[in-house]
Amino acid sequence: MAKRYFIALFFVLAVPAVSFGVQAEIKLDDKIASMHKAGVGPVIFPHAKHEKVYKCNDCHPKIFSEKRTENNISMKFNMEGKYCGSANCHNSPKAFALFECARCHTGVPGAKK
Amino acid sequence: MKVSSTCKSSKVALLSLLVFFGFAVTTPVKEAASATPAAKTKAKTEAAAPAQEKGTAVAPKLDPTDPNSVIYLDTSGKPAGIGDPNKPPSMAFQAGRGWHPQALSAAGLPRDRYGLIDWAKIVREKLVSPKFSLNPQDEEMPPLQMNVLIAAKGDFVDDVIYPHEMHTYWLKCEVCHPGIFVPAAGQNNMSMTGIVQGNWCGRCHGKVAFPLTDCKRCHSSPKKAASKAK
Known part of the structure; x- marks a missing residue:
């Protein structure tokens, strides 16, 4: 009897957690060696902030793959209009520009973290 | 008894699944529904603004007798004067004739894809060719090719x-x-x-x-x- 309720409770808790995709912040640091050369730290991507404005399929899977390792994000690609720098994103007048290093990269003078 | 209990538990599980999938699906839709009209109106106004700008850039209707013409607006977009050269100069004139972005856009200057005026292109296409110096005796120095x-x-x-x-x-x-x-x-x-x-x-x-x-x-x-x- 208790087991049954436990199973029910599992679905109650686990299913919304998965379907909402609760992703508060994602640390992007796979190019950390290059970042240090340029004098910046890793990027903390605020997923929650973007969720407020956009639907999942605005970015996934067209701009970003849902799999973390499949996104080869770099400033070069951002400049060329891919990833963060896609049309209507951070390489357009609609969002803050790519040169504002401190708004994404940590470890920069003027950064929040 | 055993069969019915497993049946019951699976029913409970299914029901809870249904309820919470429904919950998970409907909330983002509601959020999205409330978000899209605002986004649409924003897009509309944004689309309308460049169209207007383009319209003025292609055929600038600059009526010199109209004091509300863009060429008479100051940097804050208010009429800078009354458009009559015989009357005393306006506040904008006294403040050093601040250039006004709307008049520049009406002049149809080349812009980049961010809407910024491309001054380098203006020079290369010789839309402006300023004198080297105010002093006619000054010898012109060609730009350094490096x-x-x-x-x-x-x-x-x-x-x-x-x-x-x-x-x-x-x-x-x-x-x-x-x-x-x-x-x-x-x-x-x-x-x-x-x-x-x-x-x-x-x-x-x-x-x-x-x-x-x-x-x-x-x-x-x-x-x-x-x-x-x-």
Whole structure:
């Protein structure tokens, strides 16, 4: 009897957690060696902030793959209009520009973290 | 008994699944529904604004007798004067004739894809050709034809080709050397974070020269190491 309720409770808790995709912040640091050369730290991507404005399929899977390792994000690609720098994103007048290093990269003078 | 109990438990599980999938699906839809009209109206107004700008750029209806014509607006968009040269000068005239962005847009000057006026293009296409000096005795100095390759620090960003030509068209050597830049290749430890904060190129770019918005305008020479890594 208790087991049954436990199973029910599992679905109650686990299913919304998965379907909402609760992703508060994602640390992007796979190019950390290059970042240090340029004098910046890793990027903390605020997923929650973007969720407020956009639907999942605005970015996934067209701009970003849902799999973390499949996104080869770099400033070069951002400049060329891919990833963060896609049309209507951070390489357009609609969002803050790519040169504002401190708004994404940590470890920069003027950064929040 | 055993069969019915497992049946019951699976029913409970299914029901809870249904309820919470429904919950999970409906809330984002509601959010999206409330978000889209605002986005649409924003897009509409944005689409309308450039169209208007284009309209004025193609056929500028500048009526000199109309005091509300864009050529008479000051920097805050208010009428700067009454459009009558015989009357006393307006506040904007007294404040040093601040240039007004709307009048510039009406003049149909070339712009980049960020909507910024491309002054370098204006010079190259000879839309303006300012005199070298106010003093007619001054000997004209041709711009310095010298491009400097500045390697980007990061491995993935294209290198910068710095054109002396466009800079020496407007400025003399002493404006930058040696105050801002040591005149020796590789001796200036420039960084993008420093430039953003107003050092090196940021002394002018973002203030009196074109801003840092378009990365590719300077970062234009592909890095060989990065292209190999791809």
